[in-house]
Amino acid sequence: MKVAVIGAGTMGKVHLNCYQKMEKIEVVLCELDQQKREEISRLYRIDSTGDYQQVLAADFDIIDICLPTYLHQEYTIKAARAGKHVFCEKPIALNEEAAWNMLSVCRENGVKLGIGMVLRFYPEYRALRQRYQEGLIGEAGVINGFRGGGGYPRGWNDWYADEQASSSLVVDLLIHEVDFIQWVFGDVRRVYAKRKCSAGRSGEDKFEIYSTIFQLENGVLVNLDGSWYDEGGFHSWLEVAGTDGLIAIRPERSIPIKTQFNSILGAEVAVPASPLTKTPFQLELEDFVEAVQQDRPPGVRVEEAIKALRVTLKMYQSAQLGEVIDVKGGQSR
Amino acid sequence: MKIGIVSFAHPHAYSYLNKLINNQRVDWLGFFDDDQARAKEVAAKYQINSYASIKELMEQKLDGVIVASENAKHREQVCLLAPYRLSILCEKPLATNCADGLAMIKACQEHGSTLGICYPVRYLSSIREMKNKIKEGVIGRIEHITASNHGSYPGGWFAQPDLSGGGALIDHTVHVCDIVYWMTGARPTKVIAMANTMRAGLKVEDLALLNVEWNQGFDLTLDSSWSRNEHYPIWGDVKFKIYGNLGMIEVDSMNQVIEIYSNKKDKPLWSYWGDDMDQGLIDSFVDSIEKGVPFPVPAEDGLVSLKVVDMAYHFLRSEDNRAIEY
Numbered sequence: 001m002k003v004a005v006i007g008a009g010t011m012g013k014v015h016l017n018c019y020q021k022m023e024k025i026e027v028v029l030c031e032l033d034q035q036k037r038e039e040i041s042r043l044y045r046i047d048s049t050g051d052y053q054q055v056l057a058a059d060f061d062i063i064d065i066c067l068p069t070y071l072h073q074e075y076t077i078k079a080a081r082a083g084k085h086v087f088c089e090k091p092i093a094l095n096e097e098a099a100w101n102m103l104s105v106c107r108e109n110g111v112k113l114g115i116g117m118v119l120r121f122y123p124e125y126r127a128l129r130q131r132y133q134e135g136l137i138g139e140a141g142v143i144n145g146f147r148g149g150g151g152y153p154r155g156w157n158d159w160y161a162d163e164q165a166s167s168s169l170v171v172d173l174l175i176h177e178v179d180f181i182q183w184v185f186g187d188v189r190r191v192y193a194k195r196k197c198s199a200g201r202s203g204e205d206k207f208e209i210y211s212t213i214f215q216l217e218n219g220v221l222v223n224l225d226g227s228w229y230d231e232g233g234f235h236s237w238l239e240v241a242g243t244d245g246l247i248a249i250r251p252e253r254s255i256p257i258k259t260q261f262n263s264i265l266g267a268e269v270a271v272p273a274s275p276l277t278k279t280p281f282q283l284e285l286e287d288f289v290e291a292v293q294q295d296r297p298p299g300v301r302v303e304e305a306i307k308a309l310r311v312t313l314k315m316y317q318s319a320q321l322g323e324v325i326d327v328k329g330g331q332s333r
Numbered sequence: 334m335k336i337g338i339v340s341f342a343h344p345h346a347y348s349y350l351n352k353l354i355n356n357q358r359v360d361w362l363g364f365f366d367d368d369q370a371r372a373k374e375v376a377a378k379y380q381i382n383s384y385a386s387i388k389e390l391m392e393q394k395l396d397g398v399i400v401a402s403e404n405a406k407h408r409e410q411v412c413l414l415a416p417y418r419l420s421i422l423c424e425k426p427l428a429t430n431c432a433d434g435l436a437m438i439k440a441c442q443e444h445g446s447t448l449g450i451c452y453p454v455r456y457l458s459s460i461r462e463m464k465n466k467i468k469e470g471v472i473g474r475i476e477h478i479t480a481s482n483h484g485s486y487p488g489g490w491f492a493q494p495d496l497s498g499g500g501a502l503i504d505h506t507v508h509v510c511d512i513v514y515w516m517t518g519a520r521p522t523k524v525i526a527m528a529n530t531m532r533a534g535l536k537v538e539d540l541a542l543l544n545v546e547w548n549q550g551f552d553l554t555l556d557s558s559w560s561r562n563e564h565y566p567i568w569g570d571v572k573f574k575i576y577g578n579l580g581m582i583e584v585d586s587m588n589q590v591i592e593i594y595s596n597k598k599d600k601p602l603w604s605y606w607g608d609d610m611d612q613g614l615i616d617s618f619v620d621s622i623e624k625g626v627p628f629p630v631p632a633e634d635g636l637v638s639l640k641v642v643d644m645a646y647h648f649l650r651s652e653d654n655r656a657i658e659y
């Protein structure tokens with residue numbers, strides 16, 4: 001299998017690492033920034049190009065798009081038209097129209113589309129799902145969750161700070177939990193969101209926080225917060241209280257190894273880690289590669305990724321209007 | 334000093350009584366309880382005088398009284414106590430709605446009694462430190478607060494709407510909203526609420542999520558659900574995450590525990606060793622009586638947090654998803 005990873009930012013590098021651990025995968029990088037491209041291709045000992053047209057013309061099986069969100073639609077459609085299967089990072093696109101467009105062009109061209117809803121491949125979230133389905137806590141009643149930390153992300157050209165390019169924190173970050181919750185507990189009925197965000201570019205004092213409350217069709221209540229404050233580093237947690245108990249994923253129970261440096265050596269940061277034989281990213285990419293090889297649908301259906309996008313866009317809208325928004329219709333209870 | 338207790342319906346009353354018994358400045362204790370079986374039990378167990386009515390209790394010329402009855406009885410009982418010109422301390426919530434709360438405050442003012450409210454969370458050191466840091470401005474201007482006051486299912490009259498005025502929403506919202514008010518002086522202007530009942534056959538909501546806007550430009554998201562089951566290692570929590578424009582403060586006020594895994598218990602325990610908030614509350618009540626000053630947390634403060642409850646139930650009942658702004 002030949003794979004081209006497009007974009008060598010945070011995610012592109014993660015994906016490259018995964019492909020290099022997988023068997024019978026030949027991976028190539030396409031990155032606009034020449035310096036970055038040369039550096040990464042030397043580091044990973046892989047071929048690279050700065051020209052997407054070249055990628056489209058070559059005999060790749062899969063094009064893996066790790067570009068800023070506003071480029072997902074354009075790059076996916078070009079790849080599909082060139083007859084390549086597409087794996088695209090989440091969120092699928094900036095809006096629903098673009099997302100459906102991507103899906104229909106992929107269908108027309110007979111190629112598969114996979115979306116990086118990676119939370120579904122995290123073992124702790126999968127364990128929560130399995131234990132819940134075993135009935136250990138009865139029926140879910142209220143869910144609390146959080147994702148974020150580590151400060152405001154500095155992407156290429158500061159695209160995270162540009163709402164036109166990222167659709168803001170709620171779409172970028174909380175889409176993970178929204179997708180997971182809909183997968184396990186059911187569809188979202190109505191949402192309310194508050195957002196606080198300072199103007200300007202990412203940097204020391206830019207902040208953003210979303211606090212959402214929402215309800216599923218089956219009545220389950222959810223409070224989900226997302227933040228780009230420091231929060232002591234990036235992390236997420238989830239807690240589900242039900243009629244017969246409670247299940248929690250807690251950060252302090254997810255880090256088996258911590259390395260600390262003596263300050264005399266100059267570095268003071270503690271580096272926590274949750275090592276696994278295969279990272280969730282490798283599992284999600286293996287799933288997609290296998291889907292292509294076996295000509296089966298990928299583990300996460302595109303329609304579900306779009307459904308999660310819809311909910312987060314309603315949250316975005318709710319924060320602007322200050323009203324509860326019905327996911328299916330307009331603003332009603 | 335002579336202190337009375339009106340009703341042991343609220344389980345906190347037993348904790349208050351223990352503190353009063355151990356307080357050397359209190360030399361007389363008596364009580365009235367409209368539940369006769371409970372009255373007998375309390376009188377026998379604690380060896381204190383039981384009276385058949387509020388009037389008889391008041392004939393003992395008390396300096397102060399604590400009202401720990403069912404929420405819906407606060408109004409009538411406080412109004413009966415008000416003419417005796419004494420220091421009255423009322424369990425939270427002040428009443429089941431603001432109109433009742435206001436009537437209680439008026440009655441006390443007219444007769445020269447003082448009315449305070451039990452908000453024990455104010456006596457926790459971690460909460461006090463949080464308030465001081467906010468006042469010092471270490472995280473700048475407050476932008477947003479996410480808080481939780483999760484609890485276990487209290488059962489009994491707490492789940493009878495005619496006595497409680499509601500479920501988890503009225504029970505727990507007031508604690509957190511009081512801390513926000515006490516810390517900032519801000520008042521609530523808009524409330525969005527979502528509630529549900531997960532326990533079969535319950536007549537009140539046991540799950541409630543709120544978002545409250547305050548008149549200083551920040552908002553509060555609050556989970557006040559009775560979402561802790563019997564096997565959870567502690568009764569619940571009182572947590573705050575306060576986001577400012579310069580940083581964040583996180584407080585988990587019940588996170589001063591030892592973990593216990595015992596063959597003699599059917600569940601693990603998080604055994605709390607932090608400040609006893611009821612001790613701070615009762616000491617301060619006794620102090621205020623000794624000094625002849627009103628209890629430091631006036632009933633008017635109880636009205637601010639009760640307003641949020643009023644607004645939340647109004648929102649839940651109304652058909653409009655756009656909250657009324659106050």
Ligand SMILES: NC(=O)c1ccc[n+]([C@@H]2O[C@H](COP(=O)([O-])OP(=O)(O)OC[C@H]3O[C@@H](n4cnc5c(N)ncnc54)[C@H](O)[C@@H]3O)[C@@H](O)[C@H]2O)c1
Pocket residue numbers: 006007008009010011012030031032033036052066067068069089090091116118154155156157159172
């Ligand atoms: N699944 C997850 O947990 C997760 C985490 C972070 C980001 N993401 C998603 O991954 C995507 C990428 O985010 P990121 O943080 O890696 O971005 P980034 O800003 O770190 O990297 C983007 C890279 O793309 C390159 N680039 C830009 N335009 C290009 C073009 N036309 N052709 C080739 N290269 C180009 C840039 O030079 C940069 O190196 C986003 O959609 C984001 O939402 C997912």
